[in-house]
Amino acid sequence: MRRSRSRKGAPGIVEVARRAGVSPATVSRCFNTPDSVKPDTRSRVAQAAEALGYIRNRAAGTLHNQMSGSVGLVVPTIDNAIFSELVDAFAKQLRTHDCTLLIATHDYDLEQEVAIVRSLLERRIDAVALVGFEHNAVTLRMLDTQSVPVLSIWNYRDNAPLPCIGANNFAAGEKAADHLLALGHRDIAFLFPSDGSNDRAGDRRHGALRAAERAGINSPASRLIDCPYDIDQAKARAMALLSRDAPSAIVAGNDVIAQGVLYACQALGVPVPGRVSVVGIGDFRGSAAIEPRLSTVRLPARTIGRSAADAIVAMSGGNPFRLPSRQEVPFEWIERDSTAPPRV
């Protein structure tokens, strides 16, 4: 029994070259710089490649010129409406650049992230996109040592420590709270995850709280509720809150939480927006369909995903101008039916 050798009998560039009656170099050029080969030769090569079922081996090229044509994407999770839209858009746009996507998730565990990034680096990805700004120092150092461009996606800050493309989560949080305040609400509860490694949630929460303060409201601890991005837990937390001492309005850390809150209201027979107003952040799939239709801050996940893909391809081109140092993608307030002035 021999070793695994040439993938069974799959032909290489030299077989194609032989069949087309040219040198391997010419075949290579047909794929990489087609304009540099005579149309006639080109078609002979194409025909030979087709006949042989040739599929080039990018690993060989990668070895030679350090470009793999793949980029890495590291997200906390995709098992959640939060990121799936972003990832989907990113993946699709990447394909238009003939670039493949290596993806990995770490469940908000930054230790895992280190291992993941190392693994991506071993595969010589051309660039990597990470969600948010909170990262292990080791992660960042490795990336730097290997001089692999990094792009932080999803969140945006004026003073971001990394090139980034995303929405201003602080402002989004402000916006959500401001809407409620403008309607006249004074007793507002905030349901946000507190996870320290989640800077997006942190920014939103700070933004919302800042808005409340600005309006002269000092929220007691009982109005600041810790809640993960999980619909079941959100529903449970909201039911506890509502059956004890319902506020007149609730700001949810994202639409998943808002959805849980809405279900809690239904379960308890609390009218929305009659008795309680609810705002979300994100505008996920389904937020426009839920009853009552959810008022929320739309974070343009697809736009971010697409721009990020374009940017990362540009960055990985070895381009010295690591282009989009920072790009803020605007969000939008979407008013629907889950908010109204407080009962007097």
Add this chain to the structure above:
Amino acid sequence: MRRSRSRKGAPGIVEVARRAGVSPATVSRCFNTPDSVKPDTRSRVAQAAEALGYIRNRAAGTLHNQMSGSVGLVVPTIDNAIFSELVDAFAKQLRTHDCTLLIATHDYDLEQEVAIVRSLLERRIDAVALVGFEHNAVTLRMLDTQSVPVLSIWNYRDNAPLPCIGANNFAAGEKAADHLLALGHRDIAFLFPSDGSNDRAGDRRHGALRAAERAGINSPASRLIDCPYDIDQAKARAMALLSRDAPSAIVAGNDVIAQGVLYACQALGVPVPGRVSVVGIGDFRGSAAIEPRLSTVRLPARTIGRSAADAIVAMSGGNPFRLPSRQEVPFEWIERDSTAPPRV
């Protein structure tokens, strides 16, 4: 200005070898077969690698032995609760095997799938997982020529044309309908996507219809409604249906559709399950929280994802026993609050 050369100054295996005072071969062995090197040497090497910040280049290894340590996963989309759980579990389990995931989506377009698989093959993935059984012949031929193992995931059939791991979607459809029939419903509407390339949905639909037939019900065309896996569209379709001529029960092609149906009922003030019973298929995140809590057939996405990851790693080991020819993962009927006997 030179070409891109050795990634800036990132050290290679020979630098590590020099620093540790051993040959490159020994360094290589430290990573691949640590037991074959003396503990003392091993630690010297580890130390040198650490000091230099060495990250091995798998492309080089791939070139040599045809194993990349990456597998491909091709799904229609991840922008949807349907697959995100599956993909997430698959990705996580793969990491436990120190294997990376190349992912791509084709939006139910089998032409795209061909291009995607070619692109994955160029990166020399060790195996590839595809969703379902419907694939372009070219796709399958390429895979065969390159002798790359394929695993079909998500759906299961006794006579599947490919090794597969998944749930029996036909039986799941039967189960959903049977529950309604057992409750005494005779006027049932079916909301399913009809997309020809979606064998999972097709199987479910056939299963549900078969169950109805078996009960002596011959559903008129007006009860067979075409509906994509999209919550907004499902809601719209359901509103049209309910406001015209409401059936006593609805089988939804999956939980996303069911969710839309439930929202439609709320929007119209149709009591569930009082006036209309609704069953879903899938048991997605949120189906247990929605009001009324959705009765559904739980398809164990995470279990499938995990098993599929294990299986594909086993298959890519060059193992001649392409192990799990077919593996059926059982589903489970989850009865909650959206179903009841018909009003008399």
Add this chain to the structure above:
DNA sequence: CGCGAAAATGAAAACGTTTACATTTTTATT
């Protein structure tokens, strides 16, 4: 101590491309 076997290591040849450079062919210009 010495011997043979086993374990650890080293030397060097792959692996399948890409690309700088050399060479040949084509084209444009006179």
Add this chain to the structure above:
DNA sequence: AATAAAAATGTAAACGTTTTCATTTTCGCG
């Protein structure tokens, strides 16, 4: 038609590992 310049192609040397085979070191045991 001759020639210079441009375009097309070929030659061969990388790229950074892994692995076979050969060599050296270590070990067990008489």
